[in-house]
Structures are given as structure tokens and as C-alpha cells.
Amino acid sequence: xxxxxxxxxxxxxxxxxxxxxxxxxxxxxxxxxxxxxxxxxxxxxxxxxxxxxxxxxxxxxxxxxxxxxxxxxxxxxxxxxxxxxxxxxxxxxxxxxxxxxxxxxxxxxxxxxxxxxxxxxxxxxxxxxxxx
Amino acid sequence: xxxxxxxxxxxxxxxxxxxxxxxxxxxxxxxxxxxxxxxxxxxxxxxxxxxxxxxxxxxxxxxxxxxxxxxxxxxxxxxxxxxxxxxxxxxxxxxxxxxxxxxxxxxxxxxxxxxxxxxxxxxxxxxxxxxxxxxxxxxxxxxxxxxxxxxxxxxxxxxxxxxxxxxxxxxxxxxxxxxxxxxxxxxxxxxxxxxxxxxxxxxxxxxxxxxxxxxxxxxxxxxxxxxxxxxxxxxxxxxxxxxxxxxxxxxxxxxxxxxxxxxxxxxxxxxxxxxxxxxxxxxxxxxxxxxxxxxxxxxxxxxxxxxxxxxxxxxxxxxxxxxxxxxxxxxxxxxxxxxxxxxxxxxxxxxxxxxxxxxxxxxxxxxxxxxxxxxxxxxxxxxxxxxxxxxxxxxxxxxxxxxxxxxxxxxxxxxxxxxxxxxxxxxxxxxxxxxxxxxxxxxxxxxxxxxxxxxxxxxxxxxxxxxxxxxxxxxxxxx
Numbered sequence: 025x026x027x028x029x030x031x032x033x034x035x036x037x038x039x040x041x042x043x044x045x046x047x048x049x050x051x052x053x054x055x056x057x058x059x060x061x062x063x064x065x066x067x068x069x070x071x072x073x074x075x076x077x078x079x080x081x082x083x084x085x086x087x088x089x090x091x092x093x094x095x096x097x098x099x100x101x102x103x104x105x106x107x108x109x110x111x112x113x114x115x116x117x118x119x120x121x122x123x124x125x126x127x128x129x130x131x132x133x134x135x136x137x138x139x140x141x142x143x144x145x146x147x148x149x150x151x152x153x154x155x156x
Numbered sequence: 157x158x159x160x161x162x163x164x165x166x167x168x169x170x171x172x173x174x175x176x177x178x179x180x181x182x183x184x185x186x187x188x189x190x191x192x193x194x195x196x197x198x199x200x201x202x203x204x205x206x207x208x209x210x211x212x213x214x215x216x217x218x219x220x221x222x223x224x225x226x227x228x229x230x231x232x233x234x235x236x237x238x239x240x241x242x243x244x245x246x247x248x249x250x251x252x253x254x255x256x257x258x259x260x261x262x263x264x265x266x267x268x269x270x271x272x273x274x275x276x277x278x279x280x281x282x283x284x285x286x287x288x289x290x291x292x293x294x295x296x297x298x299x300x301x302x303x304x305x306x307x308x309x310x311x312x313x314x315x316x317x318x319x320x321x322x323x324x325x326x327x328x329x330x331x332x333x334x335x336x337x338x339x340x341x342x343x344x345x346x347x348x349x350x351x352x353x354x355x356x357x358x359x360x361x362x363x364x365x366x367x368x369x370x371x372x373x374x375x376x377x378x379x380x381x382x383x384x385x386x387x388x389x390x391x392x393x394x395x396x397x398x399x400x401x402x403x404x405x406x407x408x409x410x411x412x413x414x415x416x417x418x419x420x421x422x423x424x425x426x427x428x429x430x431x432x433x434x435x436x437x438x439x440x441x442x443x444x445x446x447x448x449x450x451x452x453x454x455x456x457x458x459x460x461x462x463x464x465x466x467x468x469x470x471x472x473x474x475x476x477x478x479x480x481x482x483x484x485x486x487x488x489x490x491x492x493x494x495x496x497x498x499x500x501x502x503x504x505x506x507x508x509x510x511x512x513x514x515x516x517x518x519x520x521x522x523x524x525x526x527x528x529x530x531x532x533x534x535x536x537x538x539x540x541x542x543x544x545x546x547x548x549x550x551x552x553x554x555x556x557x558x559x560x561x562x563x564x565x566x567x568x569x570x571x572x573x574x575x576x577x578x579x580x581x582x583x584x585x586x587x588x589x590x591x592x593x594x595x596x597x598x599x600x601x602x603x604x605x606x607x608x609x610x611x612x613x614x615x616x617x618x619x620x621x622x623x624x625x626x627x628x629x630x631x632x633x634x635x
Binding site: 036037 | 425427
């Protein structure tokens with residue numbers, strides 16, 4: 025509901041320029057930033073989420089904290105880039121994801137890199153201790 | 157009158173494509189309800205719109221024919237509002253960047269004066285479904301066949317100053333879209349709809365008064381009547397010292413009055429934003445040039461050419477060119493004969509043919525007499541074989557049973573009597589059989605000539621050549 029209302033609000037009369045239009049401009053800057061990065065590298069890697077999984081209902085009172093959990097995956101979506109996540113280990117017994125982002129239309133190569141990673145590692149076969 | 161009437165028209169013309177603007181579903185009118193709405197039209201989750209190329213071409217055609225600027229880059233936007241006949245909850249339209257804008261057309265007013273009406277813009281959008289409120293026992297039926305049908309919304313500047321001007325402009329646009337082949341302009345079927353924005357201001361005043369928007373104007377006549385009645389209503393309010401409320405009013409043709417539909421203050425905030433599912437429409441010069449070369453001769457140019465080439469009056473040329481089908485039929489008929497004068501052919505197309513089509517409710521394309529046949533008929537009149545009156549009889553026979561003109565003339569013995577000896581005899585007979593009237597003529601009564609002519613025509617079974625009868629009769633009377 026919050027997402028729907030926010031979306032409606034930023035498009036409404038008097039707020040379109042300040043929010044929606046401005047956001048689209050920022051989005052273009054983000055996209056351009058990625059384009060510049062891919063002039064130098066083939067892929068970007070980083071953590072998929074800022075923290076491992078938290079308890080059910082733990083952050084319900086803080087919507088901003090909830091939204092911030094997506095912060096590392098928003099970029100690829102804003103820029104329209106292919107990205108994926110593969111298991112890369114554990115922290116405190118909880119699984120951690122490695123994010124791979126490629127340039128536009130680099131899906132074949134992206135999938136190959138992920139596949140090679142999984143040939144060299146076995147994190148993706150392991151089950152967290154609490155559920156073994 | 158101290159008030160100046162200011163009118164702008166918004167016309168929605170359905171574009172005559174085979175499939176919808178953003179999906180492959182059919183646009184054919186009259187199909188069973190909800191049989192021509194695919195998942196894209198129904199707005200199911202996950203669907204994506206794909207632009208129909210034909211609509212872009214049609215919009216460019218219209219833009220070129222109305223001196224508009226063709227936008228080399230135009231954008232589709234979402235117009236958001238909730239209504240049962242709008243499946244997606246938004247209508248895909250164009251907002252800030254319409255496909256064509258800044259044009260004008262000339263209209264000829266009733267007194268012959270030519271006035272330019274500016275066209276602000278024309279943009280592409282999809283039609284919504286249809287809501288039916290009768291026959292559902294307190295509920296409403298929704299037919300989504302129409303959802304997704306392409307529309308060209310044509311917006312004029314508020315340049316019109318009377319209901320009559322608005323009617324002329326609307327008819328001009330109606331003729332134009334049919335000439336261009338982009339819309340069938342069928343108002344009964346809803347493929348040509350018009351809303352009027354009406355406001356008043358004191359003569360000489362530069363600022364616009366508050367306007368009302370009139371909707372539900374289903375015919376040319378209703379558009380004019382609704383505007384007239386609304387102007388009266390507004391004058392009454394203003395003269396009483398009141399204010400006009402910015403609102404939408406529906407025209408009720410039965411009561412000849414307008415009723416408030418909704419106040420514009422309660423109007424939706426449509427929250428326009430560019431549709432993320434559709435790319436901007438990029439138009440290359442090559443396409444514009446190609447379409448420019450393919451434009452048909454437009455109504456005004458055709459009318460002017462008819463006046464010059466066929467020596468017709470401006471009025472006749474106007475009537476013949478109001479409908480492209482009629483204009484083509486007329487030219488084919490004229491070209492099929494080297495004997496009949498274009499003026500004579502024009503009289504027959506506007507007269508007998510039009511009357512027969514009207515009577516049987518037919519379009520010219522369904523005429524029971526082909527253009528070449530009509531050409532031959534007028535040739536037979538021009539070459540003296542048929543009198544005008546008997547030609548009408550031949551026309552009726554042709555219309556109802558076909559056959560060939562010459563056969564009919566032969567079989568019915570309708571050939572005009574042009575032999576002077578035969579006519580002289582008829583004249584002599586009638587004069588000698590009507591001594592009383594002859595004396596009246598001698599006594600100075602000129603009117604009795606008509607009586608003689610009537611009698612002669614009757615005696616000849618209507619076949620005597622009227623011109624010769626007249627000439628020979630007068631000669632004999634004056635001997």
C-alpha cells in the first residue's frame with residue numbers, strides 16, 4: 025500500500041516536477057554512471073544485500089530500514105542492466121549472496137561467469153546449519 | 157449582441173485500421189460483446205502494448221493535410237483514472253509531446269467568407285470500452301470490444317465564434333478524414349465524436365470567459381443545437397450577474413437542453429507520465445516525404461479543379477466534392493461521355509441519383525446505376541434522343557431492373573420526337589381542337605401557351621422535343 029500511495033503522490037499535480045521528473049533525471053545519471061564503469065570492466069561484483077536475513081517481523085516498524093535492504097539491487101533495475109545473485113558463503117550461519125552485474129545485453133557472458141563460479145565453489149550446495 | 161461566443165472543438169476520430177492500436181485484436185464494429193478484446197486490451201498482468209504502424213502513418217497524413225508540424229519524436233503517456241470500461245486503470249494517450257501540432261484549415265462560412273481555424277494539436281490514443289446502462293436491471297454492461305481501438309484526438313484553438321461556424325468546421329474535418337481514408341467518420345457507430353468547449357466574453361475583451369464542456373453530441377445537428385442552447389443559458393446567467401461554473405454538461409436531444417455531468421473542480425488529476433512500456437515514436441523525414449507524395453487530392457483542391465475543369469458553380473462543385481465517392485463517381489460519369497455536358501451530369505448526380513440513393517438508404521458505392529450508365533443517360537438527353545422527363549422514367553427503370561438504356565428506350569418507344577413535320581402536325585391538331593383557348597391567345601392571353609404545350613406533350617405521350625414544340629408553336633401562333 026505504501027508503495028502505491030508513494031507512486032501516486034509523486035505523480036500528482038504539483039509534485040510531478042519535484043519528485044517524478046527529478047527522479048527520472050537522477051535515474052539517467054545512475055545509468056550513465058554504470059555505462060562509464062563498463063568501459064573499464066566487464067562485470068561488477070558486490071554483496072546482494074547489506075545484511076544477512078533478519079528475523080520475521082523484526083523491521084516492520086521501520087519502513088525505511090525495510091526498503092534499504094534492497095539498496096544494492098536497485099541500481100541494476102534503474103539502469104536496465106542484467107544481474108544475478110549466487111550463494112558465496114555464510115555469515116553467522118546465515119547464507120550470503122554475491123551479486124554480479126553485466127553491461128546491457130551481456131546475459132550470455134554473465135551466466136557463464138556465474139556458472140564458472142559455481143564450478144569452482146560449493147556454497148550453492150550447502151544448507152544452513154539450522155536447517156540441516 | 158454585446159457577448160462574443162468563443163468555441164473550441166475536440167474531435168475524436170477512430171482510425172480505420174484492421175487491428176487495435178496496441179494489440180492485434182480486430183476493430184470490426186458490431187461483433188458480439190467481449191469477443192474482440194485480447195489480453196492486452198483487457199489489461200491482464202504482464203501484457204505489453206506494441207504500437208500499430210498504420211496509426212502513425214494515418215496521423216502523419218492528417219497532419220500534412222492540415223498544415224501541421226509533424227513531431228519527429230512523440231511520446232505516449234498514461235492518463236490515469238478509474239472507470240469500469242477502462243481495463244488498465246489508465247488510457248494510453250499522448251500528453252506533452254503529441255505527434256502533430258500547430259496546423260490550420262480554412263472553412264467557408266455561410267456568407268461566403270473564408271475563415272482560418274487553427275488546429276492546436278492532434279494526438280494518438282486508445283479508446284475505452286463501452287458502458288451500457290439500459291437492459292441490465294439496475295446494473296451496467298461493459299463491452300470491451302472497443303477498448304484499444306485507435307483514436308486521433310483533434311483539438312482546435314477556440315477560434316469559432318458561432319454554432320454555425322462550429323458545424324462547418326466539424327463537417328470539414330469529417331470530410332477530410334474520409335478523403336484521407338483514415339476514418340469512416342460514422343457518427344452513428346461512434347467512429348467520429350465531438351465535444352465542444354463554449355464560453356462567452358464581452359465583445360472586445362481579450363481574456364477568455366469560463367468555459368463549459370459539452371459532451372454527447374452525436375450528430376452535426378446536435379452539435380449546433382447544443383452550442384446554441386448553451387450560449388443562451390450562459391447569457392442568461394451572465395446578464396443576471398452570475399458566474400459560469402467550469403463543468404462538463406451533457407446534451408439531451410429530447411429536451412433540447414444541457415445538464416451538468418460533473419464539476420471540473422472534482423475532476424480527476426490524471427497524473428500523466430510517459431508510458432514506460434512504449435518507446436518514443438521517432439519519425440524519419442523519409443516517411444513523411446513518402447506519405448506527402450501519397451496524399452490524395454484534398455477536398456478544397458478538388459472543388460477548385462471541378463469549377464475550372466467542368467465549368468461548375470462553386471456551390472455545385474462543393475456538393476459534389478463533399479464526399480470522395482460522389483466526386484469519383486461524377487468524374488467517371490463525365491469521362492464516360494464526350495457528348496453530355498459536365499453541368500448536365502452534375503444536375504443528374506445531385507438530383508435524381510442523390511434522391512434515389514437517399515430513398516433507398518444507399519451509399520454511392522452501392523448505387524444501382526453505374527457511373528458510365530449515368531454518363532450514357534445524360535448523353536441520350538444531350539443528343540436529343542430523350543427528353544429530360546422521359547430520361548427520368550428510364551432512370552427509374554434502370555434503377556429497379558437494370559437492362560441497357562438503349563434497350564429500354566427502344567422497347568418503351570421513348571425516343572423523343574424531334575422531326576419538325578411530326579411536331580407541326582401535333583401543334584396544328586392541338587390548335588384546331590382548342591378554338592376557345594386559341595381565341596384567348598388572340599385576345600392577348602399569353603398564359604394559354606402553357607396550356608397548348610401541355611396538350612401537345614400529352615398528345616405525343618411526352619415524347620415531343622420540348623424546345624422544338626415551343627419554337628414551332630410560337631411560330632404558328634404568330635402567323
